[in-house]
């Protein structure tokens with residue numbers, strides 16, 4: 349049996365110093381996919397060496413794309429062109445990655461060969477009808493397990509046609525799946541969104557030379573053009589930066605600087621919300637690199653107050669709610685989250701996992717179907733106890749940071765999934781000033 353990795357997180361003092369964060373997961377997935385079907389050679393720098401993005405790189409190799417790793421965080425991708433992928437008899441293993449599976453479904457829907465996408469236990473519970481429905485409307489033949497769950501089989505040799513699609517939920521993964529299928533479709537593919545979501549797919553397509561028309565919440569492209577490989581510079585992942593940022597926000601005496609963090613406006617909802625709560629965060633040296641805004645973030649501890657999180661920020665901070673719940677628990681007054689039902693279908697049910705974990709630490713949390721009310725306890729300390737991360741990287745990292753404000757040790761179970769997005773988390777957390785130890789159990 350494989351060892352299970354738990355963490356023991358202790359109370360900690362202020363966090364200090366200047367740090368880099370890992371490469372952006374969303375951009376890394378897209379970089380190896382698009383470079384793989386581009387013409388010519390692409391150089392990807394800042395690639396996230398996490399399990400999710402490595403799984404995507406491995407799948408592109410399995411489909412016939414040659415890839416070199418001259419150094420960690422770099423990939424040289426020898427593109428095979430739009431129609432150069434080769435089918436694989438073996439299943440394509442996306443691991444824990446919803447992004448990998450849903451985007452690859454779009455990319456593979458219009459190929460001449462069959463593909464089967466599989467995932468781990470967590471991914472195998474996540475809904476795939478949100479991509480199989482629009483892909484079928486485009487003419488693809490997609491099979492799922494009962495209930496619209498993975499594995500996902502895409503039958504080859506069916507020609508696709510463009511559609512105009514309005515996803516029923518705010519989802520960059522659904523938008524991206526439809527757009528990637530649209531590359532292989534006859535005619536025009538249009539995606540209209542109720543709320544704009546991260547726009548990396550459309551921007552990277554344009555950067556690789558594919559004609560794309562975009563406005564916030566609206567993307568239009570036609571099939572049959574070509575992609576030209578080039579340089580991709582991956583920014584630091586704001587969602588990973590959220591954890592040291594949270595540690596500095598909630599721990600008295602902290603003063604931290606995070607370098608070269610990607611500040612795509614569709615990702616930084618947490619910054620707006622924490623500032624409204626009273627957090628002291630300054631953006632320095634904002635600069636454009638390869639079409640993305642990067643900046644250094646300087647964070648000092650300041651007392652927080654509870655707020656009603658504006659619904660329009662929800663999709664711009666969709667992966668940051670576990671961190672926000674911890675900040676809310678450290679605020680004076682109640683924080684209300686609504687309009688965030690998507691959290692229930694991430695790597696775990698993140699509303700339930702955070703509510704249970706915070707209650708273990710002595711915090712009052714009321715769940716609603718699409719959010720929660722978190723009763724903050726101001727500058728007081730949490731209790732200790734045992735918390736199940738449900739194998740969800742963001743739940744594990746949020747409680748590792750929360751423990752810095754506890755009075756006793758917090759045991760966090762099942763933390764190995766942190767390798768999907770932040771493989772060096774334990775070592776880095778020690779450098780920030782957290783007290784975090786690993787315990788392998790059988």
Ligand SMILES: O=C(O)C1=C[C@@H](OP(=O)(O)O)[C@@H](O)[C@H](O)C1
Nearest residue numbers: 374447518519520521522666667
């Ligand atoms: O497109 C992407 O890279 C992502 C989109 C979001 O998912 P949804 O599209 O399901 O909201 C996010 O939660 C995920 O971590 C990454």
Ligand SMILES: C=C(OP(=O)(O)O)C(=O)O
Nearest residue numbers: 444445446447448667694
């Ligand atoms: C939801 C996430 O990722 P994915 O959907 O790719 O599994 C995440 O990283 O928080």
